[in-house]
Amino acid sequence: MSSVSCSDIFTGGHYNFPMSSFQKVALLFALALGVGLGLTYGWVVSPIEYVDAPLSLLREDYRADYVLMIAEAYNADADSAVAARRIAQLGSQPPAEIAASALVYAQMNGFSSDEQALLQNLFSAMQRYAP
Amino acid sequence: MKRSFPFFLALILIVGFGLGLAYSWLLAPVSYVDAPPSLLGADFKEQYRSVVAAAYAANQDLPRARARLDLLRDADSIKELSAQAQRMLAAGADFEKTRPLAQLAADLRQGYVSEPFTPSPFPTFAPNLSATITPTENSDPFFIEEEATATPFSAATMPFQQTPITPIVESTAATPTLRPTFTPTAGAGAPFVLVSQEAVCDEQPPTMRFTFLNAKKIQVAGVEIVATWNDGEDRFFSGFKPEMGNGYADFQMRANTIYNIRIVNGGTFVADLSAPECSAHGQSYLGSLSLVFQR
Numbered sequence: 001m002s003s004v005s006c007s008d009i010f011t012g013g014h015y016n017f018p019m020s021s022f023q024k025v026a027l028l029f030a031l032a033l034g035v036g037l038g039l040t041y042g043w044v045v046s047p048i049e050y051v052d053a054p055l056s057l058l059r060e061d062y063r064a065d066y067v068l069m070i071a072e073a074y075n076a077d078a079d080s081a082v083a084a085r086r087i088a089q090l091g092s093q094p095p096a097e098i099a100a101s102a103l104v105y106a107q108m109n110g111f112s113s114d115e116q117a118l119l120q121n122l123f124s125a126m127q128r129y130a131p
Numbered sequence: 132m133k134r135s136f137p138f139f140l141a142l143i144l145i146v147g148f149g150l151g152l153a154y155s156w157l158l159a160p161v162s163y164v165d166a167p168p169s170l171l172g173a174d175f176k177e178q179y180r181s182v183v184a185a186a187y188a189a190n191q192d193l194p195r196a197r198a199r200l201d202l203l204r205d206a207d208s209i210k211e212l213s214a215q216a217q218r219m220l221a222a223g224a225d226f227e228k229t230r231p232l233a234q235l236a237a238d239l240r241q242g243y244v245s246e247p248f249t250p251s252p253f254p255t256f257a258p259n260l261s262a263t264i265t266p267t268e269n270s271d272p273f274f275i276e277e278e279a280t281a282t283p284f285s286a287a288t289m290p291f292q293q294t295p296i297t298p299i300v301e302s303t304a305a306t307p308t309l310r311p312t313f314t315p316t317a318g319a320g321a322p323f324v325l326v327s328q329e330a331v332c333d334e335q336p337p338t339m340r341f342t343f344l345n346a347k348k349i350q351v352a353g354v355e356i357v358a359t360w361n362d363g364e365d366r367f368f369s370g371f372k373p374e375m376g377n378g379y380a381d382f383q384m385r386a387n388t389i390y391n392i393r394i395v396n397g398g399t400f401v402a403d404l405s406a407p408e409c410s411a412h413g414q415s416y417l418g419s420l421s422l423v424f425q426r
Contacts, residue, residue: 023136027143034144038151047161052172055179059165062202066179069186069199076189086182089175 055089060105063090067102068115071122080129083122096126169204176203177215184212184231191244196235209373212236217371226368230353233370237352237377245349245377321346322397323354323424330418332409336383337417339390339404343369343378344425350378351426355395360388386417394424 019027042048058066067087074083087095103119105111111119155161168179180200187196200208216232238245323343331340339358343351352370369380384390384406392401401422409418 019136026140030140030143031147034147034149035151035154036147037144038148038153039155040151041148042152042155043161048156053166053170053175055171055175057166058171059167062166062168065199066182069182072189073182073185077185086178089178 056091058090061109063098064102064105064109064111066090067099067122068106068111068119071099071102071115071118074122074125075118078125080125081131084126084129084131087126094126095129096123099123099126168202171203176205179203180212180215180232181228184235187235187238188231193238193242193244197239200239209236209239212239213371213373220368220371226353226355233352233368233373237350237370237373240373241377245352321426323394323399323426325399325401325422326425327421327423329421330407330409331421332407332411332418334409334411334416335419337386337406338419339382339384339392340419340421341369341378341380341382342376342421342423343380344423346426348425350376352377354378354380354424356380356382357393357395358382359391359393360385384417384420392422397426399424 055066067090070083070086073086074080084095087098090098099119099122103116103123106116106119168176171179180203183196183199186199187193197208200212203211205211212232213236216229216236219229219232220226234245326344341354341356343354345351350369352368352373354369356367356369358365358367365382367380367382369378372379372381375381386406388405390404392404393399404420404422406417407420409416
């Protein structure tokens with residue numbers, strides 16, 4: 001009867017030479033390397049793309065532009081309910097809070113004074129708006 | 132069969148890669164919190180388009196609307212807008228909600244703003260008016276010297292011709308400043324008149340094909356048409372097939388049916404229309420009707 005060694009993890013008689021410490025370390029290293037490569041590929045090279053993202057996941061600049069579009073439409077129709085409903089798609093926060101965030105972003109990122117005025121107007125309307 | 136150590140090394144590497152991939156794709160995938168509009172779900176893209184169209188209806192900024200739509204990375208933005216408008220109409224949405232989409236699709240196709248934004252028929256001067264007010268001896272405090280200049284209006288947005296109604300007098304000190312008056316033109320509410328009615332024998336299914344033009348012979352989208360016949364009625368709008376023209380609309384006709392057409396805006400009424408008889412290759416068939424209306 002042959003002696004049992006850690007090499008018996010490869011059962012079935014296909015592998016029958018004893019493993020040295022170097023080989024064990026090499027196998028562990030290969031496993032770690034494989035996991036690392038897999039993670040890198042899955043997170044960086046080819047991450048899962050969510051193609052059905054909701055509006056609430058829009059990046060901050062796109063959110064600000066979305067709110068600006070709502071402000072432009074509101075400036076024409078003065079319909080607070082429609083504006084609030086559109087803003088509500090961007091998250092669960094109160095519409096006034098979302099409008100305020102967009103206004104702050106606009107002030108920090110060089111939106112024109114007209115655009116800031118539109119956002120300010122929308123923000124004021126959302127503060128007054130009571131559903 | 133014996134395997135060498137490098138084989139197991141490679142096998143372990145592959146197993147590790149698989150474990151890492153499973154973790155990164157299944158257990159802890161990247162979560163996007165900063166998604167671009169192109170990754171929005173179909174419903175959210177529709178809302179995005181609606182808001183772009185609403186903003187465009189308000190500011191008439193076509194390049195900006197185009198840039199915003201480009202963020203969605205649709206294969207054909209115009210087609211998507213038209214399709215969305217038609218889906219909304221089919222779902223029973225109010226036409227006023229779908230009109231901005233159809234208008235934006237039409238303007239994108241033609242490349243210019245078809246209905247320039249005119250907030251008021253009266254000119255409103257910009258705050259940076261560079262007029263200089265100079266008191267004179269017998270002066271009217273509201274007298275403005277002739278070198279006063281106002282921010283000019285572009286021709287594209289000027290909805291009227293300015294015509295002085297009083298003769299120009301050399302002296303300026305004693306006479307009041309001329310005020311502009313407006314030469315009326317056919318406005319948005321003017322009725323349409325049938326200017327052309329032709330049979331079209333193109334061996335296509337019989338349709339009534341409408342084209343609506345404004346006073347400048349530019350096609351007009353969003354005109355509501357009501358077609359009635361002995362046992363039915365249908366309502367439709369121009370501009371929902373922008374590939375055929377912004378002012379185009381069509382309607383399938385049946386054999387042996389008399390149709391009456393009413394243009395809702397202005398109340399134009401055309402009675403007793405039917406598919407014309409055509410013949411080709413010794414055989415007769417039902418042709419189409421082409422109707423052109425103009426304000």
